[in-house]
Amino acid sequence: MNKVTNQNRWLLAGGLSLLAITGLVSAQDAPTAASATAAAAEATFTVNNLWLLISAFLVFIMHLGFSTLESGLTQKKNCVNILFKNVFIISTGVLTYYIWGFNAHYPGASPFSVEDGGTVDWNGIFALGSMAAPGEGDQTSAYGDYTYWTDFIFQAMFAATAATIVSGAVAERIKLGKFMIFALLLVGIAYPLAGSWHWGTGILAKFGFYDFAGSTVVHAFGGFAALACCILLGARKGKYTESGIKPILGHSMPLAAIGVFLLWFGWYGFNGGSVLNADPAAVSLVFVTTTLSACSGAVAAMIVSKVVLKKPDLSMALNGILAGLVGITAGPDVIPPTLSILVGAISGVIVVFSILFFDKIKIDDPVGAISVHGICGIWGTLAVALFGGGAATIVGQLVGIVMVCAFAFVFSFVVFLILKIVGGVRVSEEEEAEGLDVAEHGAPAYGVS
Amino acid sequence: MNKVTNQNRWLLAGGLSLLAITGLVSAQDAPTAASATAAAAEATFTVNNLWLLISAFLVFIMHLGFSTLESGLTQKKNCVNILFKNVFIISTGVLTYYIWGFNAHYPGASPFSVEDGGTVDWNGIFALGSMAAPGEGDQTSAYGDYTYWTDFIFQAMFAATAATIVSGAVAERIKLGKFMIFALLLVGIAYPLAGSWHWGTGILAKFGFYDFAGSTVVHAFGGFAALACCILLGARKGKYTESGIKPILGHSMPLAAIGVFLLWFGWYGFNGGSVLNADPAAVSLVFVTTTLSACSGAVAAMIVSKVVLKKPDLSMALNGILAGLVGITAGPDVIPPTLSILVGAISGVIVVFSILFFDKIKIDDPVGAISVHGICGIWGTLAVALFGGGAATIVGQLVGIVMVCAFAFVFSFVVFLILKIVGGVRVSEEEEAEGLDVAEHGAPAYGVS
């Protein structure tokens, strides 16, 4: 083997694998331009598909980010409850998306679709069944850059995000069972429906609505669902008193920081994967705008918190990062890097004042989810019209924002109101005081010994 | 530079790198079908190799997952000890695999191999030495999709896993030194030997044994090694009393949750990388079945714990995720997605009852490793025969399960018994009460100020 040069081995190994893949010619035949073209196309397909799969596991780890962020910013006595909810959300979110959401998500396939007035896409459902074995026909998706299953797993990881946003806002006082029912309905029905307006050839496309990776259809959607729930749920006991607002401290800032850094990490898949292939120019630009916006969001929130709160506030800095990430998510592919710094900076300013505002009107959101995802999601969607170079119009963006946020709010308000009427959505004062870990799960998060 | 169009630059850059790589033609010559074919093959080789390297670092991070899971589910006073053991395992595991295991792992190369009756593969050992510089001949592995070093690093990250499984089961009462010796022997000798039966042209292949990424040869192997150790080691003081089983709470559920999410994250490399190339259809299917099984494992464990334990138990939900992941690991490439949900759900049911069973027969396993890896590993291996579409037979699977698990149990029992006879394997009652951190390491895990 030592006699063979490396170069020849490249050709040998390469040629063999090429032949193995294309199966066009036997080992005897000489390669042709056609076989070479097919081999090159297959290599491109493979790297595009691989990037989507990598993006899928990056978006997956965001669920750990949400878990640690939400548990870190809340009290020790409710930590198990939050972790349990997050495990429930990712698990049931993917399963419901498999059974139902994936078919419902795309116009023409959606039983709720405005397009086709609600006929179930049996082909789609059949496809799921027929997709059992690898190598089958319809494993290359409509997009041509990745397989059917890659499309599914990337989208499924997104799906559960909306419910996760809500779980932070309603933390420390919601009944576990009621939250589970609400999360299932939100992820299983409302999210795919709103998504179906946007993605593919959805109705919002007709208005020129542009939302690259989901500032509105994912984040603002989740933020306004959370707002509806927080209004109906009420504030945690002892937060708003005659003597003013009593901040309820989170129990672990390291957990919160781990959460934000993991969310930032995962966002490279959330935004970068939304390019839907590995195009070097597009993906690298998205990485840069996403990073710059996160950084300027943090710096802006640090400065504003120092000026307004008279101290450099870590939780505001962390929310500033998330604000910048949510803000750029609608247009990381069309907003120039220098302007993405502006988008993030404005997000970082907005999030601090928004959090203070919701506290002033006594809407209790322990982690600031409504401000980070809801308000900054709206800002980011508008920013595309302002800085995106004609990719979208203010009117088109507003139409999408209003439709999606109003729907998320109304759907959540109605469903959560029904759940409230039927047995209540809030734990008892005793359970809230004791903490949900012992009350709902019979075990504390931290052992004593 | 602005005059050059992007397309031409693609061709220029591409053409140059192509020529640089193949070295077939000078910059003057026009590209030929042969040179184009070589370039395409090289691109395919590069993306396949890259996916294996990515999988290697994903499997690496599983060792952090095990570290935080095991320390989270055990007591505060033994946290340093568990972290130290995990650092020891990954460090020595990779080194012993480099010096010895990699050569021993593959039939024909194994001094223990059933095939060639035990002649040391000096070529293999020489190869390690000769592989110093890049660009050398034997850097493309036998598989043709990745380099020799990629093969090594991916396999090396797997190797240490078996010992890590044991470390959780024997936590809180084992002598550090004795565990170190046992781990070295398990990873250095027993694991490569059992692996050599399975991988490549191992004897188990003759029985049609199918275990894609190691439900049996990695997880059940580790689980049954752990069982042997737990039997010889005995339960932690105060766990089993006349008045019944006294649960010993873990000291940090957030740490445990971080561990499980990181293990799930790393499993995309563990199973996805076991495809051994970046084939879009195969890898995406493995991602989907692995994810669905983890999700249904969690949901099943949540339901069963609610019904049996009368509460939604977080640690059971987390073990349900791991059970689903272990369960699908034998056949993520051949079990259809819809059936992978069933595989995971059954795993989630099994793990809860298995954990309760081992507690009933007073085998103390602080983290449930025997149930998660041992019992669910067996189930997953059988599941391939049931749902894998003829990829394997019940008989063939049983032969592999019995051979591997019996060997792991007997090897571990004998080695650990010898260690027990020679100076004991268990710390004193005083040390156990005080905690291993101060007793063995002279420092607590958590400072007071």
Added chain:
Amino acid sequence: MNKVTNQNRWLLAGGLSLLAITGLVSAQDAPTAASATAAAAEATFTVNNLWLLISAFLVFIMHLGFSTLESGLTQKKNCVNILFKNVFIISTGVLTYYIWGFNAHYPGASPFSVEDGGTVDWNGIFALGSMAAPGEGDQTSAYGDYTYWTDFIFQAMFAATAATIVSGAVAERIKLGKFMIFALLLVGIAYPLAGSWHWGTGILAKFGFYDFAGSTVVHAFGGFAALACCILLGARKGKYTESGIKPILGHSMPLAAIGVFLLWFGWYGFNGGSVLNADPAAVSLVFVTTTLSACSGAVAAMIVSKVVLKKPDLSMALNGILAGLVGITAGPDVIPPTLSILVGAISGVIVVFSILFFDKIKIDDPVGAISVHGICGIWGTLAVALFGGGAATIVGQLVGIVMVCAFAFVFSFVVFLILKIVGGVRVSEEEEAEGLDVAEHGAPAYGVS
């Protein structure tokens, strides 16, 4: 669709995407060797670029690693302060690098460059502005393997590292505001300047200085900047007393362990990405040498700590991992695997004695950053000359080490001295006793309830 075979779909999908990309021929024309060559070159470019982007987010997560490591090894009362500093460093580090550092970094582009005597590279600055939209000409970097933006984001993630190294060493007693100013100057001015001597056609190349991924220009640079600051700052109160050295325990070893594992994880991008493409032989060799050195560093530090400190010390084992990683960083591409074990082992021995030495001379470095990054960075740079197979000479390496370390030390000493004269760099004794979290940020890291 079921009638079409998978193979044909490959060709169809591939062919279409190929045509879409190259745009050379219309769908009617048959593929030519030229178009096939272009398609293959484009696939190679895409995978090379993708690996650099993956490396960028791996290096990004190292900032979470530093955050948890530094906070874990310090006291509970200073945890918020450390996390805040790390958020500030990554955020401002990337922004300053965007506005300024990236242009300053490469000789010919640097206003400080020894080469061109300090003319600002307006083209470079202009380029940043002109790089707004994807698909533009100059998005393929000079290297030809990735885009301009990929180059930027990968380098930007590196840039903030130097300041992060300092933040650990000065923890628990430095004024937040003064640290922020220092970090901005170090990352914005000193780091790009020193880097400009080395990278590209920098002056150090003339001396045959070889530092693959930055043992000297990143790690020793940061370590010696930290040394200067620690000398001027003085030790924490109560560390060095008449009755000897009073160790100040870290508040969470799990946080420290999470940090080290994440740093190891990210190092695959730090070293692996420094190959600057996805060349299978080179990247896989770098993965192997980096891993082996980390492992042997851990084992060596475990043994030495057991022998010298009479106990198996976890923090030393963790620093041994980092020492091995820093040690191999100068030559992971040229040092043979077997010798990389030696490089790591020596690093692991050095780090323990170095930490003890700095304690003996009363230079207080809470996390051991000076020893891990400074001393082991020097050792690793020399190791290339010893084991790198003629890639570098001892003299050339020494020239680079002396220039970079001396510059880092003097720059930091002068800047920090000025900051000390102007209002002081150290918090009051009361604030230090109370902890920086409450004193500087008005909030503790851990809530009580």
